[in-house]
Amino acid sequence: MFSLGIRKTFVITAIAAVFLLANAWMLVSWLGDHGIIEWAGWFKGRFLTGTAITVVAVMLILYVKPRASVKSFISQCPVCDSKIFGRKNYCPDCGSKL
Ligand SMILES: [Zn+2]
Numbered sequence: 001m002f003s004l005g006i007r008k009t010f011v012i013t014a015i016a017a018v019f020l021l022a023n024a025w026m027l028v029s030w031l032g033d034h035g036i037i038e039w040a041g042w043f044k045g046r047f048l049t050g051t052a053i054t055v056v057a058v059m060l061i062l063y064v065k066p067r068a069s070v071k072s073f074i075s076q077c078p079v080c081d082s083k084i085f086g087r088k089n090y091c092p093d094c095g096s097k098l
Helices: 004-022 024-033 036-046 050-063 068-073
Strands: 074-076 083-085
Touching: 004 024, 024 036
Parallel strands: none
Antiparallel strands: 074 083
């Protein structure tokens, strides 16, 4: 179902997340020493107001194409009109090239 690249990315992300969690206190102290937490608090108070978050959320909802992945996953054979699941080069029912 998932392609090899997606599975590799998932495994690498999981390993990186575990490493980050294991070093969470070191990471927090590093962020505090470099003033990044204070900067993030200032940024949140200055720019991430309720109105800005609402506008960003509405834009994300409006720009997403609904059912785009479902359409590419399920297609229809042009010869026998049977439903084809996944990306295949040949129809499993009649064998015609897609
Ligand atoms: Zn067919």
